[in-house]
Amino acid sequence: MAPKLPPQHTLEQSSATTTAGQAQEHDHHHGGPTGIKRWLLTTNHKEIGTLYLLFSLSMFFIGGIFALVVRAELFQPGLQLVEPEFFNQMTTMHGLIMVFGAVMPAFVGLANWMIPLQVGAPDMALPRLNNFSFWLLPVAFGLLLSTLFMPGGAPNFGWTFYAPLSTDYGPPSTTFFIFSLHIAGISSILGAINIIATILNMRAPGMRMMDMPLFVWTWLITAFLLIAVMPVLAGVITMMLMDINFGTSFFDAGGGGDPVLFQHLFWFFGHPEVYIMILPAFGIVSAIVPAFARKPLFGYASMVYATASIAILSFLVWVHHMFVVGLPLAAELFFMYTTMLIAVPTGVKVFNWVTTLFRGSITFETPMLFALAFIVMFTIGGFSGLMLAIVPADFQYHDTYFVVAHFHYVLVPGAVFAIIAGAYYWLPKWTGHYPDERLGRWHFWLSVIGVNLTFFPMHFSGLAGMPRRIPDYALQFADFNMVSSIGGFIFGVSQLLFIAVLIKCVRGGEKAPAKAWDGAEDLEWTVPSPAPLHTFETPPDLTSQAPQRH
């Protein structure tokens, strides 16, 4: 890898901007916007990062409440609490809110906070755009949540909103849903542009691409995925909008349209979207495991290449969501092979983490616990993913609870645990205090128990034949569902402990030094804890340092 210095003029420019920015900032502290306006108008990457994270946290709880409504109804056979119409709204809103409102914004929030700190930049490349990207989100999700109160209710066709159920047969609120998804999509695209611009242009002098922390690398690749597929989502929902309101029939067979086309377009977006939700998680775990094993990541370069391979493959596997749609044999085979291939780079990642642990000097603080649980349970989700790739078997698994178990294993103890691990890991940097270790452990163990009680039995109910997205089920699924529901409530309630940890940590606690974890090596640990509002106004010079990673 030839050393590649960031263009010098960019750096001068950016430091010039910050000097100006600093003068402004001076005003800002005294005469500038305060109270609500300070947050509405902020262009500071740390404040915007905090906004993103708080937004995501609130969506996590709202989406979680919807999930608990679902689990409460499924506690026993029969219809007890809600009607099927409302049940369908709950599954749909749970999925939409968790994917677009909780997981994605959480990663963007972490990117906002940490990428400038990890590459030695004073801020994001496009700070005002950054503010705009964030404030689009409350608008989008305010609109989406308001559909619950509209006549006909909220979207009720699943987070995958297949046509024609969502077009010809959708509730009137579908148009609002489309609008809100458009807004959220714009927010994602702008955020991605900003992240790419920051990483490519604002690295400290001497930091080559292959010196970047893996969280930065994984986010760079994720951002390119976002820019590639969010427009496809925008396209498909615009076609829906036209079908619903302007008399076209893209997806209406009665008018010569093609409902299967909808699924191709949706999953061409949807599969990369899945990796958008997991690649940054890989980055976080790749920071935490070496820090608490006090040993460098085993294969930095192969981790970068594995991430890139996964990203490229993610464009070639979308049909594995559509194996029973009735596609030709050749297509089924091609997409089975490409899907199985993804196991290779994913395996490389897991092997790398495990080998990093080997002959380390390991401690088990809360961030490490969550990261280790991530490795184990993400791998379990990976195994069921491999099973789902086997097309003949997928004819049995498809659209059952087996699939629900699979994607919740990769998303909850996968993506969500990684986000929580990242929060525990960086909280000392954000607040200047260590999170409460005892509460953290309670949070961890209850979460692990809750998650496994909820999602492990779903493998069985799925194999035994329970379809997904049903408000009532045959009697042989009753035991599995009762366990899942109990687990769901344990998991949901134990997240309140996380809130307690956060509040306690902001308020006080053991003071953290600049380098809060003795094994942590990246640049963010060279600035004081808590990180002051402005950092790296003069970029750190890494040119003289020995290459960090090779």
Place this chain on the structure above:
Amino acid sequence: MRMVLAWVTGMGAAFLLAPAVYANGWNMPVGVTEISQDIYSLHMAIFWICVVIGVVVFAVMFYSLFRYRRSQGAKADNFHENTTVEVLWTTIPLLILVGMALPATATLQKMYDPSGADLDVMVTGQQWRWHYEYLDEDISFTSSMSTPGTQIRGEEERADEYLLDVDNPLVLPVDQKVRFLLTSDDVIHSWWVPDLAVKQDAIPGFVNENWVRIEEPGIYRGQCTELCGKDHAFMPVVVHAMEQDDYEEWLADRKEEAEAEANSVDREWEMDELMERGEQVYGSVCATCHQDDGSGSGEFPALAGNEEMLDDVDWHIDAVVNGVSGTPMAAFGGNLNAVELASVITYERNAWDNDTGDVVQPSEIQELLE
């Protein structure tokens, strides 16, 4: 550290328990067709491969977590990158995958060969019931869930076949290759019977193919697996597989019934007969939307006391025969025969205190249909 130990034991127990639990009938059914058995073997093979890989990876992981604790004085090594290891852990999984892909490909090729079918059945998904048509036999009927609402709401004890019972099961002969042609009249549904390992989407505007050769007589139950609206949970599939003789007997009975019904179109029907038949049709086809007591719900209008409908018979007939375009109210002219249509319309005009006294004769409807 105690926690890590607890974790190791926990995960170990989970892994050991998983197969035991599998053996207890919580697993994918082996099924009653050659394909379903092939699929089951593939499923178990890939499952055990995953278990072995999992055991190896987690063993190394938990060994490291245990052995290299700093609290026990472990000093960190600094090794990283090793081309041999990295090449090995890329190529070995690749070889395992090839080993999996070969049998999977072979099974899939078998599944994709519907040639030489002895019998063709057209399966049409409709919100929220299945319509079956025996293409060479001139027989067709709808099949809807027969579990009563009282069981769903818990006012009555739930039967063993709760949610998995229908009024008219699909009857098929064993040891015959049956080809299914699947489509839908409204949204996408998916027709699934686990024991037959047939799951295929029914998509409006498309006709999908799948097939089955059932090896054992029996009753096999499944459900719609594609979200298709409010009653997605209440759209079971029941297949009754019979020996060839029994099947032919059933077929003959069915044909006789159909013929009798066709012949009866021209005769004058009594109100009572129509009401009785109408109640049946209404319960099996219309009640999912308009409710048993005709009270409707949400976007589905009440038919009890529906003035527009009661004031104008022709309008009523038109709504049922031709549907209301742009709404979930389908055109039933294509699905129900003249007797069924006439009787359900008569029923709607006289049930639930509607009491118009109107009688709609099958012959009238037959004229309309022609």
